[in-house]
Amino acid sequence: MLPRSGIVEGHVYNERKEPITRFTVDVVTMAPDSTAAPAPLLSKRFEGPDGAFRLDQMSAWPVLLRITASDYAPAFSELVYARAGETHKVDLTLSGGCTLTGTVHDEKGAPLAGVFLDAESRNAAGAVSQGSMDAASQAQSDLDGSFRLERVPAGEILVRGYAADYATTTAGVQVSACDDLAPIELTMATGGSIVGVVRGSDGKPLAGARLVASHRSIGFVNTVTDAEGRYRFEQLPPVVVRLELLDTAQRNVVHVGVKEGQAVERNLALFAKGSGEIRGRITSGGKPLRGIQVQVACNQGEGGLDMRYPMTGPDGTYRVTDVPDGAYMVGVTAAGRAMAAYVRNGGIAEANLDVIEQPKPADAAVVPASVTKD
Missing domain, CATH: 2.60.40.1120 (Carboxypeptidase-like, regulatory domain)
Structure with a gap:
């Protein structure tokens, strides 16, 4: 089930306000510098005497338009949020740069x-x-x-x-x-390093664990721990790097500031298991979504971000077990939708999420969640 898209249309001109007849529009999303550069969500070429373009396959979150053409510098729009049923007008001017x-x-x-x-x-x-x-x-x-x-x-x-x-x-x-x-x-500088030891949830060094360092300037850099659980990243620029420890069903994400000419030590560990559970159902317009990746995340402070990625079954349901108590964010990143879930006293938290925002009738009354309306 794909949600309806809003529409973005407009014109591309040069500095003399003449239409540019051949150009490309990239729909790009903003991302923090600690992640690698995301690919365009959509790229489309346009050709016409009036420099017009029209996009009707927009994402469900704010994006930027990047316009490129031969012999011109690229131009970027302001943030555009094209909700279903809405039409946005965006005119852009390209210069020689x-x-x-x-x-x-x-x-x-x-x-x-x-x-x-x-x-x-x-x-x-x-x-x-x-x-x-x-x-x-x-x-x-x-x-x-x-x-x-x-x-x-x-x-x-x-x-x-x-x-x-x-x-x-x-x-x-x-x-x-x-x-x-x-x-x-x-x-050009030699950069700095990140070194450390990776341990399992039992506190023992974890051999063969995979780690990924990412930043806009370096993309993704991978390494694995040695027999003693040690790892090392070399020649990193002095920036804040996103460092992710990957296990089969669990990940730990931290951010590390690299210092020029220094080796910064950052030890990581998989979080201890709990007795709680998070479960629910992912739907689109009320219909179950099969094979959708769900992101379940909990901020563990200095320890890092505890991340889990279950997949939905044929009926749209998912289940994450052995989670400790805490506040979790449950979301579907592909749809830009998320909600909160709270695990208390090793219990079960239910988080059902519909990825299509349902419009409320104009005359509908707002009923508190604790009240049942006959």
Whole structure:
């Protein structure tokens, strides 16, 4: 059961208010910097004399539109939330963009050739989120370490350098007037490390456990623990990294601040089992959803985020056992819907969730959950 989509339509112009006849619209979602860059939710090419576009397959949560066209810098919309039955008008203007130049060198000042560079737009979406969006500008440094990034849009831009034997390195620049941009000096750094020991819920070192470190600048980096439960991530940029410990049915997620030139120690453990249970049914418009992944999460403070991912059965039901007491978030990330569940005294918490928001009749009375209406 797929929910109805809202509609987003509009036009794309150049700076002379002339329609751009060929362009691509990407529907992108905001994500925190501690996660790898998400792929576009939808990409669609348009061609026409009036520069018009129309999207009728929008997600059920706020998104951004990214418009790209040959010989132009990309443009980004404000947040768009296209609810079912609604039509949003979005007109965007593309410019030729600016050119960023600079040099790449090591910590001793020696130029570095063959460093891959890209430019990304920093987008602030109010208090919701702030993240980087691909700005479709890439280059590689020459023998003297110089580089040139074309078609860079206005705004806050992050220039990132990628090279073997170095951590991903970022430099920020505010792009406004194209003729007033100073060259960028990017110094590639060796980065820092995250080290630690992974233990099972019984407190014993856990060999062969899989860990994933993620951030916008590095994507996903994987490793496994050795026979003594030890792990190590090298050449990480000095950022806050999302670190996830994966087990068959349970995960632990923490955030670790990496420091340049230092090895930060962060031990992890699988959370102890409890005697509680969370169960329920996932539906769409009242009809059961089969084979849907449900996210069950509990914040355990400094210990991390206790995550579990059950799947729904043929009748839409799911069940998570052996959970400790606490407050849990139960959600379907694919639909952007979630609710709270509370496990107390080792009991059973029931969380039923319908992924389609049901409109309330205009004349319907609001009845408290503790009251039964005849």
